[in-house]
Amino acid sequence: MKLNKQWRILTVGDGDLSFSHALSLQFPHSQLTASVYDSENVLLNKYKDNSYNSLKENQVKVLTEFDVTEPSSWQRVASHSIDVVIFQFPLIPAFSDFDDFKQQKLSVNTLNRRLLRLFIHFAHQNVLDPNGPMLCIITSKDVKPYCEWDIESSLTQDLDINYLGQSVFNINDFPGYKIRNVDRDKHVKDTSGISYVWSAKTTSDELPHLSRPHYLSDNHCRFCRAGPFLTDKDKLAHTNSKKHKNMKKHHDDWMEYLKSETLS
Numbered sequence: 001m002k003l004n005k006q007w008r009i010l011t012v013g014d015g016d017l018s019f020s021h022a023l024s025l026q027f028p029h030s031q032l033t034a035s036v037y038d039s040e041n042v043l044l045n046k047y048k049d050n051s052y053n054s055l056k057e058n059q060v061k062v063l064t065e066f067d068v069t070e071p072s073s074w075q076r077v078a079s080h081s082i083d084v085v086i087f088q089f090p091l092i093p094a095f096s097d098f099d100d101f102k103q104q105k106l107s108v109n110t111l112n113r114r115l116l117r118l119f120i121h122f123a124h125q126n127v128l129d130p131n132g133p134m135l136c137i138i139t140s141k142d143v144k145p146y147c148e149w150d151i152e153s154s155l156t157q158d159l160d161i162n163y164l165g166q167s168v169f170n171i172n173d174f175p176g177y178k179i180r181n182v183d184r185d186k187h188v189k190d191t192s193g194i195s196y197v198w199s200a201k202t203t204s205d206e207l208p209h210l211s212r213p214h215y216l217s218d219n220h221c222r223f224c225r226a227g228p229f230l231t232d233k234d235k236l237a238h239t240n241s242k243k244h245k246n247m248k249k250h251h252d253d254w255m256e257y258l259k260s261e262t263l264s
Contacts, residue, residue: 001086001137001139001167001169001170001173001195002167002207002209003023003026003027003084004083004133005026005027006031006083007027007031007083007084007132007133007135008031008032008033008081008082008083008084008129008132009023009027009031009032009033009082009083009084009085009086010033010034010035010077010082010084010085010086010123010127011023011032011033011034011035011085011086011087011088012035012066012068012085012086012087012119013035013036013037013066013068013087013088013090014034014035014036014088015036015038015047015180016043016047016049016050016051016178016180017034017036017043017050017051017052017055017062018050018051018176018177018178018180019086019088019174019177020032020034020051020055020060020062021051021054021055021176021177022174022175022176022177023174024055024058024060025175025176029058029059029060030059032060032061033060033061033062033063033077033082034055034060034061034062034063035062035063035064035066035073036062036063036064036065036066037065037066037067038064038065039064039065040052040064043064047180063076063077068087068115068118068119068122069114069115069118069119069122071122071125071126071264074122074123074125074126074127075126077126077127078127079126079127080126080127080128080129080130081127081129082123082127082128082129082132083128083129083132083133083134083135084132084133084135084136084137085119085123085127085128085135085136085137086137086138086139087116087119087136087137087138087139088139088179089139089140089141089179089193090112090115090116090119090138090140091112091145091146092108092111092112092115106253106257107250107253108145109145109148109149109250109253109254110250110253110254110257112145112149113149113150113154113155113254113257114257116138116149116151116155117155117156117159118263119136119138120136120138120155120156120159120161120198121159121161121263123136124136124159124161124200128200130201133199133201133202133206134199134200134201134202135197135198135199135202136161136197136198136199137195137196137197138151138195138196139169139193139194139195139196140193140194140196141192141193141194142192142193142194147225148247148250149250150222150223150247150250150251150254151196152166152196152212152213152216152222153216153222154251154254155198156198157258158258160200161198161199161200162198162199162200162203163196163197163198164197164198164199164202164203164204164207164210165196165197165204165207165210165211165212166194166195166196166197166210166211166212166213167194167195167197167209167210167211168192168193168194168195169192169193169194169195171193197210213225214227214228215227219235221238221239221244221247223244223247223248223250223251224238224243224244224247226238226244
């Protein structure tokens, strides 16, 4: 992840705020806005080691109870005042009990895609400055379930927003940042991450450090990140595989959701 020192940055869903704190050591505090999903009380009680007070003392704006799926949350940030919005390792929390899960009509895979799609859409609609690069960055893991979201191709379908490419996320570039388990006061081991980038304006030519994975090219299966297929027989065998059928179901579920989606 390469960030220009002149950019105005908004972080979202930054659990213990350690990523925002790492940014505050590198960027002018006036250019940084941090946000978390939790309330102030929940944040302070959940994470014994958090950066909330440190950021506030250094005049970094911190927004609590910021829900990326709600337009009202985005409207708390000055309109079109941001150059890049960053969402680190997003994942919907596990359902608290089986009854909650049964009441949910959408699959967990679809719910995670929806979370990321709304993040990208509302960021562009509400806070990204058309006079800037207009970047949305999502850093995610390259393992299940994250790699099953077709993150490069499915999130901005029918939106005037383009996937520009990706780069390896190096946690060492952000001293003090510790990745958390969702909803738990526990760090996870440093893991390889990939930062994916979208924009309604900037082109990939303007960000030469980004690359596009081979599985998005012809004669590959982007769902499964498989290929190239050397023969029609190889391609057919993959199409009939259990893995592909499972990924195709995720895709079909997502397309069904998009049919009924209403974006404000």
